[in-house]
Amino acid sequence: MEDTPNLARLFNTLDRGAVFELILIAATAFALAIAEQRALPWIANRLHGRYRHYLLAAVPPLRLAIVVVALTLMIPILIEPSLRNMATLLGAIGLALGFALKDYASSLIAGVVSAFEQPYRPGDWIRIDGHYGEVVHVGLRTVDIVTADDDRISIPHLKLWDSPVVNANNGSPILQCNAVLHVHPEHDGRRARAALEDVALTSPYLQFDAPVQVLSEEHEWGSLYRIRAYPLDPRQQFRFITDLTVRGRDALRRLGARPLMPTSSPQPPALRDGVVQPPPKE
Structure with a gap:
């Protein structure tokens, strides 16, 4: 019973000024995120070569920085910034995420990792889980690619933990x-x-x-x-x-060379006791 008042004291009493400040911070962060997400690709599409890829690659880290700054400004308004309060809050959040949002939280963590390690960036051509296309958006939870058939596919960052990521150009205009x-x-x-x-x-x-x-x-x-x-x-x-x-x-x-289409894709010849075996008959 004594823990309930202590838990209640985690949060500050919000007056009108505090509520207005929270709304202002959230609205400003949202506006900045939307602005940089639209402005940087618009500018990058008018550039060529490496400059286009460098500018596109800056979109996810900038958006992550905006979110981090906004949370840093909002948390002291909501919670008394003491060590005990922060430890209690982070523990409660971690427990809730662990049970209710395991996969979602894993995708978010993988998204943070991808923002720093950059296994893919906007403008890269990647293959994940058999899907190949150009990265057009790297969000906090998913990466969006557009395939050669003009299909947009959203792939959760969770795939980073257990699936290989094949990057054809790796942030450069060079692609074989x-x-x-x-x-x-x-x-x-x-x-x-x-x-x-x-x-x-x-x-x-x-x-x-x-x-x-x-x-x-x-x-x-x-x-x-x-x-x-x-x-x-x-x-x-x-x-x-x-x-x-x-x-x-x-x-x-x-040159007189006749084109040929094999009945199946070329595979290494089968070996049995060190002897090459003929392909099976259809």
Whole structure:
């Protein structure tokens, strides 16, 4: 029974001035968060290269800083800032979050971690749980991506604890693309590689400062070529891959190399007692 008055004394008596001050702080923080969330992307979309990514990456930390400052100003108005009171309040909050909002709290904590470690930033192209797209918003609980099909997907930061995050460009305008071509094995491999390299070097989407590679793999069904190159802008990656694929296929046909589509994606050959086994019959 004695704990009830002590718990009641945690909170200050709020008069009209205190209530007005709380509302003013909350409204100002909300207005600042909305303003920076709209203004910085608007400015960043008018920039190019690294400056665009740097400005977009500043949105989540600034919003987090606004929230922290607002809470720092509001808590002393609500609670007498003594060590005992703060320990009691934080303990009660932690207990409530632990039982009622376990996953939500975990996502919030992961969101704070992501703001500092930055496994993804606005403008990055990431893959999480099989979803691939451009990061357009990093909130306190979720990260929003837009896929190539223009679908917006919200992924909770909770995935950071148990799922790998594949970041294709990691805060930079440099993103590698792979165009895959399947060819019948009866062809001149040296001429094919040279022709595919010319296709990449003549693409209007190519970033000339980055390297161009043409790699070859041999499989039971034929040859596989990969053109690895970098577009001028990560948002052009799908146009770039399409351009390399279409013109690469035409270039191989002019050399007499017949395009081939395997019945399944290339897999490493199965081994049994050290002997390569033939693929199973359909």
